[in-house]
Amino acid sequence: MANFSAELKKQTKYKAFLLTKRIVEEITQNTYLITFEEDFDFLPGQFCMVSVGDAGLTRKPYTLGRLNKRELAISVKIAGKGSEYIVKTNEKLNVLAPLGNPFIPESNNGAVIVAPSCLAEGIHLSERFDIPLIVASKTELNEKFVKKFKMRVFVGNDEYLNLLSELNHSAFDWIFVSGSRVMEELAVKNMPNKVVYVSLNEYMACGIGACKGCAVETVHGIKHVCTDGPVFRGDNIWQVQRHSD
Amino acid sequence: MANFSAELKKQTKYKAFLLTKRIVEEITQNTYLITFEEDFDFLPGQFCMVSVGDAGLTRKPYTLGRLNKRELAISVKIAGKGSEYIVKTNEKLNVLAPLGNPFIPESNNGAVIVAPSCLAEGIHLSERFDIPLIVASKTELNEKFVKKFKMRVFVGNDEYLNLLSELNHSAFDWIFVSGSRVMEELAVKNMPNKVVYVSLNEYMACGIGACKGCAVETVHGIKHVCTDGPVFRGDNIWQVQRHSD
Amino acid sequence: MASSKTLRLRTPIVIASGPGGFGEYLNVDSIDWSYVGAYTLKTITLHPKVGNKPPRIYATDIFMINRIGLENPGFVGLKKILDSGELDVLLSKVPAILSLGGDSFEEYVEITRLVKPYLDKFLAIEYNFSCPNVHHGGLSIMSDREEWRKLLKAIRKETDAFIIAKLGIESGFVEEMAKIVALEGWNGVTVINTIRGLIINSEGQVLLGGLSGPALYPIALRAVYEVRKVLPDIFIIASGGIYTAQQAKEMLQFGANAVSIGSALFQNEYVINKIGKEIVEFLKSEEKQ
Amino acid sequence: MASSKTLRLRTPIVIASGPGGFGEYLNVDSIDWSYVGAYTLKTITLHPKVGNKPPRIYATDIFMINRIGLENPGFVGLKKILDSGELDVLLSKVPAILSLGGDSFEEYVEITRLVKPYLDKFLAIEYNFSCPNVHHGGLSIMSDREEWRKLLKAIRKETDAFIIAKLGIESGFVEEMAKIVALEGWNGVTVINTIRGLIINSEGQVLLGGLSGPALYPIALRAVYEVRKVLPDIFIIASGGIYTAQQAKEMLQFGANAVSIGSALFQNEYVINKIGKEIVEFLKSEEKQ
Numbered sequence A, B: 001m002a003n004f005s006a007e008l009k010k011q012t013k014y015k016a017f018l019l020t021k022r023i024v025e026e027i028t029q030n031t032y033l034i035t036f037e038e039d040f041d042f043l044p045g046q047f048c049m050v051s052v053g054d055a056g057l058t059r060k061p062y063t064l065g066r067l068n069k070r071e072l073a074i075s076v077k078i079a080g081k082g083s084e085y086i087v088k089t090n091e092k093l094n095v096l097a098p099l100g101n102p103f104i105p106e107s108n109n110g111a112v113i114v115a116p117s118c119l120a121e122g123i124h125l126s127e128r129f130d131i132p133l134i135v136a137s138k139t140e141l142n143e144k145f146v147k148k149f150k151m152r153v154f155v156g157n158d159e160y161l162n163l164l165s166e167l168n169h170s171a172f173d174w175i176f177v178s179g180s181r182v183m184e185e186l187a188v189k190n191m192p193n194k195v196v197y198v199s200l201n202e203y204m205a206c207g208i209g210a211c212k213g214c215a216v217e218t219v220h221g222i223k224h225v226c227t228d229g230p231v232f233r234g235d236n237i238w239q240v241q242r243h244s245d
Numbered sequence C, D: 001m002a003s004s005k006t007l008r009l010r011t012p013i014v015i016a017s018g019p020g021g022f023g024e025y026l027n028v029d030s031i032d033w034s035y036v037g038a039y040t041l042k043t044i045t046l047h048p049k050v051g052n053k054p055p056r057i058y059a060t061d062i063f064m065i066n067r068i069g070l071e072n073p074g075f076v077g078l079k080k081i082l083d084s085g086e087l088d089v090l091l092s093k094v095p096a097i098l099s100l101g102g103d104s105f106e107e108y109v110e111i112t113r114l115v116k117p118y119l120d121k122f123l124a125i126e127y128n129f130s131c132p133n134v135h136h137g138g139l140s141i142m143s144d145r146e147e148w149r150k151l152l153k154a155i156r157k158e159t160d161a162f163i164i165a166k167l168g169i170e171s172g173f174v175e176e177m178a179k180i181v182a183l184e185g186w187n188g189v190t191v192i193n194t195i196r197g198l199i200i201n202s203e204g205q206v207l208l209g210g211l212s213g214p215a216l217y218p219i220a221l222r223a224v225y226e227v228r229k230v231l232p233d234i235f236i237i238a239s240g241g242i243y244t245a246q247q248a249k250e251m252l253q254f255g256a257n258a259v260s261i262g263s264a265l266f267q268n269e270y271v272i273n274k275i276g277k278e279i280v281e282f283l284k285s286e287e288k289q
């Protein structure tokens, strides 16, 4: 509660943008990359709340991304009616942005692992910090993407676990992980040697700190994903058994 | 209440039929005639309850009709989501029928006036009792229908009122009217010389006498459209000023 | 005080009082009545009621509102049907629960007395204390909690039948109401009834009635949960917005002994077979474990 | 007893306590605050509350359920924001209503006393007597009607502010509750609050929370109607499932003095402008007649 007043100060202005879809491409089964004609400023780690009209009672949170350092993009996994609307509509998308805190890494010696649903963010971070992009997917990726963007792809749970153990013994200072909660937890628990950052997925109603709906338990008590995150240090979310070397 | 027990006895068996659409034709703006591959027995005046899946919380009542003395048909005005579903779906229609009481006229010296939304019933009655078919519509009818079936068409309110006064002084014993409540009320009040029958349109939930939702006030107290109707004598519904000749 | 009676339903699926009328759905072919544990009849009051003036019902995509006003033939009507054997067709196919209502303390007690000779025909009596569509009785009988408690006591004294109180959520926290019911030795509760709502129909007419259908489901589920939490032993019939087998299962998992199908009949009465089949299979698979 | 204060809102549109947080929506560009009569702040309790454990919220097509648990910085937090002038940005753009809650009789009275020096900053105080998501206070303060009546009296004695009681529909018939509020000299009621519901989210977690959104609308409209029927003079804020200008108009027509926009903000906060514009025009056209 101490930082309640600090939080209030942190608030910046949010704007609702109308975005025209440029390209909608399938990344993998049920998951799409959408690029837009328009652009606005944001920083790595930030997200937006997409209005889905009558297809949902809340705006829907999506991590912002950028391709080739210029094209605004999001990636969307069809999870229900709202995401289906986002992928399929021919209308402009009404998007509230930029929300949440930027992710500012302590060095450029990191790597980013994303699920296909967070590929736009992955590409953005990789290009922006000039770090390796790794995609962990349950299903094979569309060949096009693998070629167009520099990335390593790991398909299936076993491959993912091997990857984590490889990275745990790598020279990277930090690893950024964005995907499902399970995937993020596995990353944190299986890379105890590393500083792992995770982008959390709590259910959001407002996205701007008003509703207090997106609470998560951290080792420092309740935090809110939309105003304290969405990116957290993994060891703030899950207890990590540090190995004594 | 006296006839509660009589009502119980009157019940017959109802069946849910799956009907395949044969033809869907526009009668007039927003109103369609639908014919079916399948058939079942019913009598003039009876109706069915059409399931509209998730497009509505109740089955929707439609008067049954028959074309050329053989083809099962209904006519449907698009009034909302349920009726839109009925007109547009490519699935078979699930239809509970036959419901309500048959209309048994006292003579064959009558005429039938229908709105386009009740055209299927109108054609049926006209063919069955060999009586004139009159269509009263707000908008022009599709030429095809006017040619295919023998009918007189009256477009607009003034024409309708003229028609009623003509019929009031005609030699017909009775006039059967099926359309909106307003249209039926006008008919009853403007043809005081005639026995006028009306097919009522109360909101229905069950269609079989269970819910007591379709109550109407008559000069003999509350009646239920689905089990006491749907056809009533007009002077049982509206007070009629009989002219003394 | 409680009668030692238990209620064993052949399946935990019941037809709700009101939507099912007085057995009319038996006239619809293709419903498999072996899936139904009990058919609750439309509420009967001491005196016949003609019900409210039309319009009585209106629906949107997510709820419907009805103001039937407990139209029913009264005890005389019930007696006639029972004496004449007319109801036997129904009773030969599916067990029934009698639903009783009233406009006053005395009426509730009186009808309880009058139906006594017929109780062997019914599994249980459900008392409708929560119909939002009548001016006397219904809502108001529960406005005065002490009066209502006395009524519960009087009815319990009058009959040793399996008696169930049907509760809404507006007269007080439903679990507190249910506790009173249990304390007075009643055997069960049905939660919930419709909630008072207002809608304007397409003709611009105002309907003050009871809300049922999908919008009710999460509220009814919560009510079942809360009642079960405070009363581990009472028989609970869950009522409110149950349209799918998944919802029926949730109700059972959160403490209901049976689930009631009401408004869902209007969308397609075949819902009985759909829910019935899945629930019966579900219970079999649970038993095996 | 009643203070002679009146509440004149520049428009009859208010932001609901909770969904609007502590003014965060002022950071969203393009909302025209001249359409808003008052911004009700998130409920403040005497002591800070961290709120409930996650998950706290889940929505379907027709309702959402939240179990925030009144997370708020307590009176100390409120005091800090007020003393530091942080809230002045908000107050310069839109008048505000303070919402207060508590876990006990004493807490309600104590916070009423503590906020006194700040009351010139607010149009009114809304007392949240109906939050379904806290264990003490909220629901239970209303379970004991006599206790609650005493509390109403005590608060009224403590302040001559324009005080509004926010009522749910589960502690007793809402019009009966409202009558008590009026009898104790309060100035207004907000009807309704969320209704207790239960939902299982996509992860299989059980959320016991308050139901808001579209499913609430017909119930809230009815509550407004019933309260207005028995209390011609009380100030009524309508809350529950208002998403369109049409609904806002209906609420006003059935007796509300103002309408509250809550969950609709989450679908698209632009709803404020949409409803605001139409309502302002509607009222102008009414005036002309």
Ligand SMILES: Cc1cc2nc3c(=O)[nH]c(=O)nc-3n(C[C@H](O)[C@H](O)[C@H](O)COP(=O)(O)OP(=O)(O)OC[C@H]3O[C@@H](n4cnc5c(N)ncnc54)[C@H](O)[C@@H]3O)c2cc1C
Pocket: A047, A055, A056, A058, A059, A060, A061, A062, A063, A064, A074, A075, A076, A077, A078, A079, A080, A081, A082, A083, A084, A117, A118, A200, A201, A202, A203, A204, A205, A225, A230, D059, D201, D202, D203
């Ligand atoms: C900060 C953040 C960033 C995200 N970024 C991405 C992204 O880049 N790409 C992507 O594919 N997905 C992302 N998600 C998840 C995405 O928001 C949900 O998949 C989406 O909201 C589903 O909406 P729906 O109507 O299709 O789903 P529903 O049918 O409503 O539900 C399907 C699933 O989505 C979750 N969900 C639904 N609504 C919300 C909501 N308002 N807030 C959070 N979760 C919800 C549900 O819990 C459920 O697990 C992000 C979530 C958060 C919180």
Ligand SMILES: Cc1cc2nc3c(=O)[nH]c(=O)nc-3n(C[C@H](O)[C@H](O)[C@H](O)COP(=O)(O)OP(=O)(O)OC[C@H]3O[C@@H](n4cnc5c(N)ncnc54)[C@H](O)[C@@H]3O)c2cc1C
Pocket: B047, B055, B056, B058, B059, B060, B061, B062, B063, B064, B074, B075, B076, B077, B078, B079, B080, B081, B082, B083, B084, B117, B118, B200, B201, B202, B203, B204, B205, B225, B230, C059, C201, C202, C203
């Ligand atoms: C006995 C009877 C016979 C009918 N025959 C015909 C016919 O042959 N052709 C035709 O076009 N229409 C007929 N109707 C009217 C038809 O049932 C409605 O237009 C239809 O139900 C609209 O459904 P919806 O979902 O499209 O409408 P909604 O969007 O739900 O409402 C649009 C209008 O339809 C009415 N309506 C909606 N549901 C019902 C219902 N369950 N029962 C009654 N009215 C309802 C509403 O009151 C409203 O006026 C008949 C009605 C009755 C009672």
Ligand SMILES: Cc1cc2nc3c(=O)[nH]c(=O)nc-3n(C[C@H](O)[C@H](O)[C@H](O)COP(=O)(O)O)c2cc1C
Pocket: B205, B211, B213, C016, C017, C018, C019, C042, C043, C066, C068, C070, C099, C128, C131, C166, C192, C193, C194, C211, C212, C213, C214, C216, C239, C240, C241, C242, C260, C261, C262, C263, C264
């Ligand atoms: C048309 C209609 C009539 C009803 N009549 C009665 C009644 O006579 N007695 C009663 O106890 N409940 C009555 N109810 C309430 C239902 O039994 C049920 O409790 C309620 O509708 C909620 O369940 P549902 O959403 O499954 O319909 C009626 C409901 C409807 C829709």
Ligand SMILES: Cc1cc2nc3c(=O)[nH]c(=O)nc-3n(C[C@H](O)[C@H](O)[C@H](O)COP(=O)(O)O)c2cc1C
Pocket: A205, A211, A213, D016, D017, D018, D019, D042, D043, D066, D068, D070, D099, D128, D131, D166, D192, D193, D194, D211, D212, D213, D214, D216, D239, D240, D241, D242, D260, D261, D262, D263, D264
């Ligand atoms: C996330 C959330 C938080 C809420 N918090 C409060 C609160 O702190 N105090 C309060 O009086 N009501 C609170 N409410 C209730 C709303 O003010 C409102 O009465 C209710 O949601 C019904 O209106 P709606 O359907 O427009 O949201 C909250 C509602 C939601 C959805």
Ligand code: FES
Pocket: A203, A204, A205, A206, A207, A208, A209, A210, A211, A212, A213, A214, A215, A224, A225, A226, A227
């Ligand atoms: S989503 Fe509303 S506070 Fe975070």
Ligand code: FES
Pocket: B203, B204, B205, B206, B207, B208, B209, B210, B211, B212, B213, B214, B215, B224, B225, B226, B227
């Ligand atoms: S529609 Fe149910 S009784 Fe007529």
